[in-house]
Amino acid sequence: MTKITLTREITVSGEPIIELTLREPTYDEMASCGIPFTITEDGEVKMDLKSTLRYLPILAGIPPSSAKQMTPKDIMTASMSIVSFFTASAV
Known part of the structure; x- marks a missing residue:
């Protein structure tokens, strides 16, 4: 699990939230959402934002x-954390 402190509160079920906890994906979720990155010919990891947004x-x-209330910075922080579930180290 990974905790993320948001730069701006979001509302979840009517309650303000400033921290999210991301859990690791399951097999079925991976089959549905895909791998959230590709590896280029140069060996660089390229994030697949569409996949991370599904996750x-x-x-x-x-x-x-x-x-959808999250700031772009918070979305990118969460997306990098999601990719890190699939890699040996964070992007």
């Missing part, structure tokens, strides 16, 4: 409407 509300246990 975000699932792994954080929040509705998509709450995830």
Whole structure:
């Protein structure tokens, strides 16, 4: 599990939230959402934002409407944490 402190509160079920906890994805979630990165010919890891955005509300246990309230910075922080579940180290 990974904890993320948000730069701006979001509302989840009517309650203000400033911290999210992301859990590791399950097999079925991986089959549904895919691998959240590709590896280039140069060996660089390239994040697949569409995939991380699918994972975000699932792994954080929040509705998509709450995830949509997140700032771009918080979305990128969460996305990098999601990718780190699949790699030996964080991106």
